[in-house]
Amino acid sequence: MILRKSNKVIVLGITGRQGTFWTEKMLAYGTQIVAGVHPKRAGERHCDVPIFGSTAEAVRETGADSAVMFIPPVSAREAALSAIEAGIEVLVVLTEHIPAQDVMALLAAAVRRGTRIIGPNTAGLVTPGECFAGIMPAFVPSVFKPGPVGVISRSGSLGTLVCLKLTQAGLGQSAFIGIGGDPMLGTTTRDALAALDRDPRTEASVIIGEIGGTMEEEAAAYAKTMRKPVAAFIAGAASPPGKKMGHAGAIVTGTRGSYGSKRKALEAAGVIVADTPAEIVQALQQAR
Amino acid sequence: MNFEEHAGKSLVLAPAGITVPRGQLCRTANEAAQAVRAIGPAVIKAQVAAGKRGKAGGIKPANTPEEAERVAAAILGMRIGDYKVERLLVEEQGKIARELYAAVLNDVEARKPLVLFSTQGGMDIEEVAAQSPDAIRRQHVDLDAKPTAAGFEEMLAGLDLGDVQASVASVLSRLYGAYRERDAELIEINPLAQLADGGVVALDCKFVLDDAAAYRQEEIVKLAAPAAMTELERRAAQNGLKFIQLEGNVGVLANGAGLTMTTMDVIRHFGGKPANFLEIGGEAYTKSAVALDLVLSNPGVKSLVINFCGAFARTDVMADGVVKAWQEIKPTLPVFFSIHGTGEEEAVALVRSRLAIEPYDLMEDAIAAAVRAAQ
Numbered sequence: 001m002i003l004r005k006s007n008k009v010i011v012l013g014i015t016g017r018q019g020t021f022w023t024e025k026m027l028a029y030g031t032q033i034v035a036g037v038h039p040k041r042a043g044e045r046h047c048d049v050p051i052f053g054s055t056a057e058a059v060r061e062t063g064a065d066s067a068v069m070f071i072p073p074v075s076a077r078e079a080a081l082s083a084i085e086a087g088i089e090v091l092v093v094l095t096e097h098i099p100a101q102d103v104m105a106l107l108a109a110a111v112r113r114g115t116r117i118i119g120p121n122t123a124g125l126v127t128p129g130e131c132f133a134g135i136m137p138a139f140v141p142s143v144f145k146p147g148p149v150g151v152i153s154r155s156g157s158l159g160t161l162v163c164l165k166l167t168q169a170g171l172g173q174s175a176f177i178g179i180g181g182d183p184m185l186g187t188t189t190r191d192a193l194a195a196l197d198r199d200p201r202t203e204a205s206v207i208i209g210e211i212g213g214t215m216e217e218e219a220a221a222y223a224k225t226m227r228k229p230v231a232a233f234i235a236g237a238a239s240p241p242g243k244k245m246g247h248a249g250a251i252v253t254g255t256r257g258s259y260g261s262k263r264k265a266l267e268a269a270g271v272i273v274a275d276t277p278a279e280i281v282q283a284l285q286q287a288r
Numbered sequence: 289m290n291f292e293e294h295a296g297k298s299l300v301l302a303p304a305g306i307t308v309p310r311g312q313l314c315r316t317a318n319e320a321a322q323a324v325r326a327i328g329p330a331v332i333k334a335q336v337a338a339g340k341r342g343k344a345g346g347i348k349p350a351n352t353p354e355e356a357e358r359v360a361a362a363i364l365g366m367r368i369g370d371y372k373v374e375r376l377l378v379e380e381q382g383k384i385a386r387e388l389y390a391a392v393l394n395d396v397e398a399r400k401p402l403v404l405f406s407t408q409g410g411m412d413i414e415e416v417a418a419q420s421p422d423a424i425r426r427q428h429v430d431l432d433a434k435p436t437a438a439g440f441e442e443m444l445a446g447l448d449l450g451d452v453q454a455s456v457a458s459v460l461s462r463l464y465g466a467y468r469e470r471d472a473e474l475i476e477i478n479p480l481a482q483l484a485d486g487g488v489v490a491l492d493c494k495f496v497l498d499d500a501a502a503y504r505q506e507e508i509v510k511l512a513a514p515a516a517m518t519e520l521e522r523r524a525a526q527n528g529l530k531f532i533q534l535e536g537n538v539g540v541l542a543n544g545a546g547l548t549m550t551t552m553d554v555i556r557h558f559g560g561k562p563a564n565f566l567e568i569g570g571e572a573y574t575k576s577a578v579a580l581d582l583v584l585s586n587p588g589v590k591s592l593v594i595n596f597c598g599a600f601a602r603t604d605v606m607a608d609g610v611v612k613a614w615q616e617i618k619p620t621l622p623v624f625f626s627i628h629g630t631g632e633e634e635a636v637a638l639v640r641s642r643l644a645i646e647p648y649d650l651m652e653d654a655i656a657a658a659v660r661a662a663q
Contacts (some may be wrong), residue, residue: 018600094600097500099498099501101401101498104399104400105431108430108431108432135599136599137630140630143628143629156600157544157546157597157629160597160599160629161597161629183394183396208546210545210546211549235549235553238552239552239553239565240534276553277651277652
């Protein structure tokens with residue numbers, strides 16, 4: 001899930017306003033975008049990229065291995081299933097507000113086919129100095145620069161802020177993995193942490209989590225086994241507690257998911273947890 | 289999106305073929321009395337989308353119309369959780385042999401639908417789950433599969449359900465069907481009553497619709513429970529923004545839920561109190577003018593933090609909206625900016641030239657200044 005310049009990327013929804021804006025940015029930054037998909041505009045070019053009628057055809061013709069989706073929630077399920085079916089290996093799902101049962105359906109299909117889903121509701125992947133897929137300001141030099149720190153974030157805006165802090169402190173990034181803000185994700189904090197652990201360019205990692213769910217708790221269990229240092233920031237300590245899902249929510253999740261639970265689990269695993277984003281750099285230096 | 293019990297029963301359970309008691313929705317004590325005259329001894333139940341209605345005194349039996357009038361008058365107007373009781377469900381009483389529990393929900397950890405069942409339903413189900421987890425049967429379902437009643441009988445194997453095992457399995461299968469059909473996030477029956485005469489009846493229903501699926505559930509969305517909202521929160525919702533009014537005095541305008549929560553955290557870290565949560569993430573970043581108006585309309589606000597970190601959200605577009613709205617509203621309270629990310633240079637230049645305000649480099653500094661200004 002660390003995107004490389006050698007990855008061949010398809011943009012689904014390339015002709016829309018956002019698709020166009022970000023395709024131009026990705027191309028300019030160095031992402032190898034080999035195709036766009038639009039059922040009615042096959043044969044045309046957009047942003048100087050060839051358009052195919054279907055994802056399957058685009059994969060066949062270009063040998064693409066990755067795809068990024070600029071697709072509205074109503075059609076996200078079908079678009080993702082087609083990409084999974086077409087044999088895409090890494091699918092970045094930027095779409096927010098996909099109905100939960102559609103998300104479960106596409107995640108289940110991805111598991112069956114061995115597709116790596118990033119998201120939904122992610123800001124994407126950035127490999128500073130190399131390429132990016134999604135809607136991150138990879139091209140803003142004050143935010144991203146190449147270096148040894150891997151960053152995992154549920155939030156695009158907060159992830160951007162943390163990368164900025166790292167860059168200001170002279171700490172570049174090996175990879176930014178936006179896992180997404182939805183409650184159900186194809187790639188969890190733990191999955192991303194394991195990928196950074198295996199990545200030879202990553203020397204230390206930062207987890208930017210949020211209250212809700214149990215992904216930070218799971219990641220803590222993995223962090224315990226790591227030799228590379230890990231720092232974290234969890235957003236939401238001052239937020240009002242979320243809605244309660246009837247009795248069933250309590251039966252299934254119990255008390256996990258709160259700020260306290262996440263912080264405790266991470267600290268027990270030796271992860272330094274920062275109180276503010278500015279302190280992340282300090283936490284990371286302390287952890288190293 | 290929450291639904292009151294009566295709506296869950298009539299829109300979701302009954303159409304799926306799950307038996308619910310005969311009942312009538314009433315708005316006055318007089319209507320409740322007439323309902324009892326028609327259906328006989330009844331239970332009068334406050335209709336609010338909150339839990340623990342029984343413990344709050346919002347569910348009472350009434351055997352005669354006179355009693356119904358008295359009980360209904362006492363429950364109407366009562367406050368339960370965030371809600372004032374304005375509607376009652378008057379339902380026939382049944383002879384309950386045993387209270388069971390059934391639910392289907394999104395298990396976000398497993399990323400699959402999860403069916404729950406217990407023979408120890410009722411008010412203390414959470415305690416049962418905590419004390420003896422084995423008393424709850426759990427079954428994940430493959431979203432592509434069409435589970436049958438026979439499939440659910442396996443889930444119930446070994447439970448002492450006697451004659452009603454097949455009926456309960458059928459309820460589970462129908463409940464799962466309703467969950468799929470209606471894009472439920474959660475659908476729960478507690479208690480699912482086993483009656484003395486052998487029937488199995490849903491005595492309660494908690495139905496939560498997945499907000500993201502509202503577009504394809506239009507016919508039931510209009511019957512959703514009114515959300516407990518302040519006037520400002522309602523105005524935000526009408527503009528497609530999620531705004532939560534809080535007790536504090538430092539207003540927050542940031543992009544993305546993560547950055548907004550963090551801004552609130554840092555306000556608290558410096559000893560201040562946030563006045564609101566407001567999300568203008570995703571496409572909503574173009575609504576910064578409306579958002580600013582909302583934040584400033586909150587009477588408790590003494591100072592304002594505007595914290596933008598653009599990824600997808602372009603800070604130049606957001607700053608432009610804020611600057612225009614600021615010049616129109618002409619507020620007098622102090623405002624502290626921090627702007628980074630996509631469109632940063634244009635955004636900072638705009639704030640500098642049009643508002644003559646110098647944005648802070650560090651959000652922590654902007655927030656610390658706003659907290660001081662609010663004191």
